[in-house]
Structures are given as C-alpha cells and as structure tokens.
Amino acid sequence: xxxxxxxxxxxxxxxxxxxxxxxxxxxxxxxxxxxxxxxxxxxxxxxxxxxxxxxxxxxxxxxxxxxxxxxxxxxxxxxxxxxxxxxxxxxxxxxxxxxxxxxxxxxxxxxxxxxxxxxxxxxxxxxxxxxxxxxxxxxxxxxxxxxxxxxxxxxxxxxxxxxxxxxxxxxxxxxxxxxxxxxxxxxxxxxxxxxxxxxxxxxxxxxxxxxxxxxxxxxxxxxxxxxxxxxxxxxxxxxxxxxxxxxxxxxxxxxxxxxxxxxxxxxxxxxxxxxxxxxxxxxxxxxxxxxxxxxxxxxxxxxxxxxxxxxxxxxxxxxxxxxxxxxxx
Numbered sequence: 001x002x003x004x005x006x007x008x009x010x011x012x013x014x015x016x017x018x019x020x021x022x023x024x025x026x027x028x029x030x031x032x033x034x035x036x037x038x039x040x041x042x043x044x045x046x047x048x049x050x051x052x053x054x055x056x057x058x059x060x061x062x063x064x065x066x067x068x069x070x071x072x073x074x075x076x077x078x079x080x081x082x083x084x085x086x087x088x089x090x091x092x093x094x095x096x097x098x099x100x101x102x103x104x105x106x107x108x109x110x111x112x113x114x115x116x117x118x119x120x121x122x123x124x125x126x127x128x129x130x131x132x133x134x135x136x137x138x139x140x141x142x143x144x145x146x147x148x149x150x151x152x153x154x155x156x157x158x159x160x161x162x163x164x165x166x167x168x169x170x171x172x173x174x175x176x177x178x179x180x181x182x183x184x185x186x187x188x189x190x191x192x193x194x195x196x197x198x199x200x201x202x203x204x205x206x207x208x209x210x211x212x213x214x215x216x217x218x219x220x221x222x223x224x225x226x227x228x229x230x231x232x233x234x235x236x237x238x239x240x241x242x243x244x245x246x247x248x249x250x251x252x253x254x255x256x257x258x259x260x261x262x263x264x265x266x267x268x269x270x271x272x273x274x275x276x277x278x279x280x281x282x283x284x285x286x287x288x289x290x291x292x293x294x295x296x297x298x299x300x301x302x303x304x305x306x307x308x309x310x311x312x313x314x315x316x317x318x319x320x321x322x323x324x325x326x327x328x329x
Contacts, residue, residue: 001302004073011068015061022057052320059317066310070303088192088287089128089144091181092117095199095229097135097172098163102200103244104235105273109200110160112273113229117155120280121148130184131155135163136171136205138180144188164240173206174199178213178224178259186220193222194287197259200229202252214259223265225283226256231271 003009094113105112121129129151130144142154163170178197185193195217203210217224230249237247253269260267266286270276 001074001076003069004075006072008068008071011071012065015064018061018064052324056317056321056325059313059320063310063313063317066306066313069306070310074302074306076300076302088194089185089188089190090124090194090196090287091130091132091144091184093132093134093177093181093195093197094158095135095172095174095177095201096133096158096160096162096168097201098161098170099172099200099237099247100229101160101164102230102235102237102247102249104231104249104271105229105276108160108238109229110158112276113198114155114158116273116277116280118152119277120284121152123284128188128190130181132177132181132184133158133168134173134177134180134206136169136173138173138176138206139168140180140184143184169205171205172199172201172203174201174203174255175208175210175213176206178210178217179208182213182217182220182222185222192287193220194265195222195224196283197224197226197256198229199227199256200249200251202250203255210255210259211262214262217263222263223287224259224263225265226260226267227276227279228253228256228267228269229276 094117096110100109100113102109125148126146128144128146129148131141131151131154132138133141141158142151145151159165159167162168174197177199178195181195181197185195214224228251230251233249234246235249236244238244251269253267257267259265268279268282270279
C-alpha cells in the first residue's frame with residue numbers, strides 16, 4: 001500500500017502546537033485549595049474520571065492522524081510485472097463427410113471429436129484457435145480467436161450429418177481443408193502456427209492435393225499434426241432406416257505421415273475415444289511457445305478502513321467528553 005498524496009502528512013505538524021496549547025491550558029485550569037495537611041489524602045482512591053481525563057485529547061489527536069491519512073489517499077500498490085504466457089495460433093481442420101458418422105467412436109466420430117476438442121481448447125486459454133470443416137467442399141466455421149466460448153458454440157452448431165443432408169458436398173477433400181486452414185494462418189505474426197487435421201478417409205475430392213497443401217504450409221512455417229480416426233478393419237455405420245451395417249475403414253496413413261513429416265508435425269492414429277484424448281494431450285504438451293508480456297492491475301482506493309476508524313474514534317471521544325467527563329457549571 002502507498003499514499004497518492006503524501007503532501008497532506010505535513011498537516012500532522014499541527015499536532016505540536018496543539019499539544020503545547022493543551023498542556024498550558026490544562027495547567028491553568030487545575031483547581032487549587034489551601035489545606036493545612038495533605039497526608040490524609042495520600043492514599044485516597046482515584047476515580048475513573050481521573051484516569052480518563054486526558055483520553056479525549058489523545059482521541060482527538062488520533063482522529064487528526066486518520067483524517068490526514070484519508071486526505072493522503074491510501075491505495076493498493078500494483079506495479080508492472082513481467083509474465084511468461086504460453087500461446088500459439090491453431091486451426092482445427094475437421095472432416096465432416098458422411099463416413100464420420102461411423103459408430104466405432106461413441107456416439108460417433110463427429111460428436112466424439114467435439115467433446116474431446118472442447119477439453120483441448122479449454123486447456124489453452126491464451127491461444128488463437130479456429131475451425132475449418134471439410135467434406136467434398138471446405139469452409140471456415142470460425143476464424144482464429146481467443147473467445148473460445150464463441151468457437152465452441154460454432155463448433156457445436158455443426159451437424160454431424162450436414163454432408164448426408166446435402167448442406168455440403170460429400171467426399172474427403174483433405175488438400176482443400178488444409179489449404180483453407182493455411183489461408184487463416186499464413187499472415188499470422190505468431191512464432192508458432194499449427195494445423196491439426198482430423199480425417200477418417202482417403203483424399204478423393206477437391207482441387208488441391210494434400211501434398212501440395214503440405215508444401216505450401218511448409219513455406220509459411222506451419223506445422224501439421226495429422227490424426228487418422230477409425231479402428232482397424234470394419235466399423236458400424238448407421239442406416240437412414242435404422243440399424244447399422246459394417247463398413248471398411250480406409251485411411252491413407254502413408255499420405256498423413258508424409259504431410260506431417262514435411263511440415264515438422266507428427267501423425268497419430270486414434271481407434272477409440274480414449275486414444276483420441278491422449279493424442280490431444282500429446283499435442284498440447286508439444287505445442288507450447290512462451291512469450292513475455294507485461295501485466296498491470298489497476299490501483300484501488302483503500303480509505304474505507306481509515307474512515308471507519310475515524311468515525312469510531314470521533315464517537316468515542318464525544319461519549320467520553322460529554323457523558324463520562326461531563327462537568328457541571
């Protein structure tokens with residue numbers, strides 16, 4: 001704590017002449033009477049009034065000190081502080097083709113991704129994170145932002161069956177999905193830029209090949225982590241009429257590995273919800289970039305305790321002076 005206007009403490013010098021005046025006045029006001037002998041009064045008990053006779057003066061001095069402290073504006077003291085904050089720019093490129101409705105993840109691949117991605121996002125409050133979705137086409141659902149509440153609201157608004165409903169063309173345009181994410185990161189000033197690509201298939205749509213997109217990402221120093229989603233062999237796929245059928249799981253792991261190796265990232269394979277969570281945790285540990293920022297907390301007034309103490313002292317002085325030490329004319 002410190003005082004904003006310490007110059008007011010000069011007023012405390014007034015206590016010196018006030019004390020001198022009080023002493024002189026007290027001596028002059030002492031009553032006197034001549035008696036032949038004082039020995040009989042030597043052991044007479046002193047009254048409470050005699051002990052309290054100087055207390056109003058002391059309380060008035062304390063009151064003056066408290067008032068001066070209030071005028072000097074006591075404040076909490078917060079200085080600029082250097083703090084290391086971790087943060088990078090991340091784009092999630094998520095496959096939403098019809099094959100993502102496969103139920104080897106619970107309840108399906110699309111919804112499992114949402115739940116686990118939310119946990120990942122919540123652990124990185126300082127990052128700019130955005131979302132690109134792709135099937136046969138691609139578009140940005142949310143540009144990079146630190147407002148992760150908005151990001152997750154937009155992510156949750158993505159229906160898992162948008163490709164099945166024809167809202168977006170079905171297919172797997174991996175190269176276009178990567179390119180869309182690159183466009184959102186290429187002008188970023190962040191020292192670390194990352195794309196997390198999640199897909200369950202083989203590139204079969206779009207205008208740009210995955211390798212070409214990876215070469216462009218490398219040019220802009222963007223790392224790509226690729227995640228292949230789906231268990232080995234066959235997986236249950238829901239039918240529009242109800243029930244499920246078993247469909248083969250085909251992931252172009254060779255291409256996924258090549259994309260990651262070209263850009264300095266890494267390829268992962270997730271075959272169930274727990275493995276996908278572990279992958280996100282691994283990426284979270286690997287992608288940490290510290291930068292130094294200055295943080296500042298606004299100063300706040302803390303005169304209230306002094307004002308309360310001054311009020312108590314004033315009331316106490318009035319009670320003692322006019323009730324306990326009251327003098328009759």
